[in-house]
Amino acid sequence: MGVPAVRRRHIQLRTAVAPDPPDLPVSRGFYTIRPGRLSYRAGLALQQHYLRAENRPDADLLILTEHPPTITLGRKTDPRHLLTSADELQKKGIEIHQSARGGSITYHGPGQLVGYPLIDLTRHKRDLHLFLRTLEEVLIAVLRRWDIPANRREQSTGVWVGNKKIASIGIGVQGWVSWHGFALNVSTDLNLFQHIVPCVLQNVQMTSMQQCLGTAPVPETLEDALIRQFADSFAASHMGDYEKQTTTQA
Template sequence: MASAPEEQFSSQLFDAPQLPARNQVVQVQRLGLVEYVPTWQLQEALMDATLAIKSQNRLAETTGAAPVPTPNHLLLCEHPHTYTLGKSGKPEHLLLDEAALLAHEASFHRINRGGDITYHGPGQLVGYPIVDLDNFRPDIHWYLRTLEEVVIRTLADYGLNAGRIVGLTGVWLGWEAGAPNPRKICALGVKCSRWVTLHGFALNVNPDLTYFGHIVPCGITDKAVTSLAQELGGGAAVSVTEVQERLLPHLLELLGAQPAASNTY
C-alpha cells in the first residue's frame, strides 16, 4: 500500500487544534483573618472565571483562535469560629443548636466540598488552592496526596513525624500501625470541576481545640484532634504567619509551580 504524500501528512498536523500553554504560575493572596462566606464567594468567583476561560478555549478549537492559559490561585487565611458541613456530611455531627452557636460566637454553613463536618477558627492555617490541574497533573488523587505531603513536610520542619492513615484523608500524628493515640492535625476537603479545584486544607497551628468538642470531626468518632502548638508542648509560641511561610515553598515545589512575580515568600 502506498504511503500518504508527505505534504498531506504535514497539513494534517497543522490542522490539529492548539492547546493552551500550561501556566504553572500561582497568584498567592495572604488574606489574614477573614469571614468565611466572603472567602467562599471569592473562591467561587475565581473558579468561575477559570472555567469561563476553559469554555472559551473549547470554542477556540473550532474557530482557530489561540487558546488562553488558565490562571492558578492560592488563598491563605484564618477564619473566625466557623463550622462547615460537606455534601456527604451528617447534620447531627454538629452538636450545637442555634443558641449554642451564638453563645460560642460561631457560624455554621453547608458547603459544596466533599467530606463531613469540620471546624475553622483563629489559630488555624487554611489554604484554598483554586488551580487548574490541567496545568499540573489532572489527577484528583495525586492532588489530595500532594496537599497531604505539603503538610507532612511542613510539620517535619518542626521535628514532627506526621503521616497518613489508610482510608482517612488528612494528616495525622500517631499514624503508624498500632500507635495508641492517632490524632488529626490537618483536614482536607476539596471540590473539582473540569479539573479546577475549590476548597483545600485546614492545618491546626494553635487554635482553641475545645471547639472540636462540639462536632464529630469529619465524622470520625474514635480519634482525637491536635495542633502544632500542643504537639510541640512547653508553651511553644508558633504563629500562623510563620507556619504559612514555611508551608508555601513546599506547596509550590510539590505542585511544580512558581509564585507570580508580584508575590514574595
C-alpha cells in the same frame, strides 16, 4: 496576617523530605493571596470570584487565610455529627455553613492556617486522588520542618500525628479547577471540636502545632514555609503575591 502567634521561642527548622512525593507534571506557576482573617462567607466569595475564568490570572492561586469560629458541613455530613444545636452554637458565636466541598463536618477558627488552592487540574492529570495526596504531602513536609512526625492514614484524608489529627482536607472542583482546601491547626482552641464528630470518626482527637511544640510558630514563617513546600510538591514556581502584581500592573 494569617494565624495569630502566641508565645514565641526560637524553633530550628529542619530540611524536610516528604515521603514518596507524587509525580506531577510541571505547572505554570502560582500566585498567593493573603487577605488576613476573613469570614467563611467572604472566603467563599473570594474563591468564587477567581473561579470565574474572566477573573483568573494565567496561573494557579493559593489563598491563605483564617476564619472566625465556624462549623462547615461538607457534602457527606451526617446531621448526627453536629453535637450541639444551632441555637447553642449561635449563642457561643460559632457560625454554621453548608459547604460544597467533599468530606464531612469540620471546625474552622482562630489559630488555624486555612489554604484554598485554585488549581487547574487539567495540568495535573485530572486526578483528584493524586491532588489530595499531594496536598497531604505539602502539609506533612511542612510539619516535619518543625520536627512534628506527621503522617497520613489510608482511607482517611488529612494529616495525623500519631492517633491525633492535625490537618483536615476537603476540596471541590468546578470546570476542573479546584477550590476549598485544607485547614492546619496551629494554635487552635481544640476544645471547640467538641461540638462535632470530626472525620466521621467517633472519639477522634485533634491536635495542633502548639500542642506538639509547646508554642506556635511565627505565622509569617509558617506561611512562607508552606508556600515553598507547595511550590516543590506541585513542581511550580511561586510568582509572588497576586494583589501586589495587579497593583503594580495598574
